[in-house]
Amino acid sequence: MKDCESAAFSNGLKKTKQRSAILEILQKNSQPVSAEQIFLELSEKKISASLSTVYRSLEAMAQKGVVTKINISSEGKALFELNTNMHRHYLVCLGCKKIIALDYCPLEGYEKKLEGETDFFIVGHRLDIFGYCPECRKKSGS
Ligand SMILES: [Zn+2]
Ligand SMILES: [Zn+2]
Structure with missing residues (x-):
């Protein structure tokens, strides 16, 4: 600390x-x-x-x-x-605007694959995932 x-x-x-x-x-x-x-x-x-x-x-x-x-x-x-x-991605609730950090990157393997396929030198990416959290889903009943 x-x-x-x-x-x-x-x-x-x-x-x-x-x-x-x-x-x-x-x-x-x-x-x-x-x-x-x-x-x-x-x-x-x-x-x-x-x-x-x-x-x-x-x-x-x-x-x-x-x-x-x-x-x-x-x-x-x-x-x-x-x-x-740290490279981070976030789950964003569209209902209450809560943001939850994901503790891993799901795209690391995909970047390598893309580099091989496109000959791009990839330096980064952005990915945020939107949806509704369990509390908001309960409220709206969906
Ligand atoms: Zn929510
Ligand atoms: Zn990532």
């Missing part, structure tokens, strides 16, 4: 109590979280920060590449997760 923190603050990001706590929360969550969620967890920890402070901290950390801002659906809120430099 300390290593990640010192790495985060070594690249010119001003270290504050709130930012350390935000990083801790992001580290604890394996899934992307919203600024509101972080705000709530901070108040549970008795760390006072306004929602706009949390937003500004997250934006600053996103600019420094410490966290990744995920903004997949246009109307949905942005979610944040620790930038692990």
Whole structure:
């Protein structure tokens, strides 16, 4: 936990109590979280920060590449997760705008195959999967 923190603050990001706590929360969550969620967890920890402070901290950390801002659906809120430099794909619920990170890439083998077939040198891809989560399916009865 300390290593990640010192790495985060070594690249010119001003270290504050709130930012350390935000990083801790992001580290604890394996899934992307919203600024509101972080705000709530901070108040549970008795760390006072306004929602706009949390937003500004997250934006600053996103600019420094410490966290990744995920903004997949246009109307949905942005979610944040620790930038692990890991290639990620997301399951996006169109009902409640929940975003779930997949822990593997289903396209690695496919990229190799495509390179062989097309002679492209493939450097990356994007894939987000949209649908309805179990809670939303229950609500709509489908
Ligand atoms: Zn949902
Ligand atoms: Zn992938």
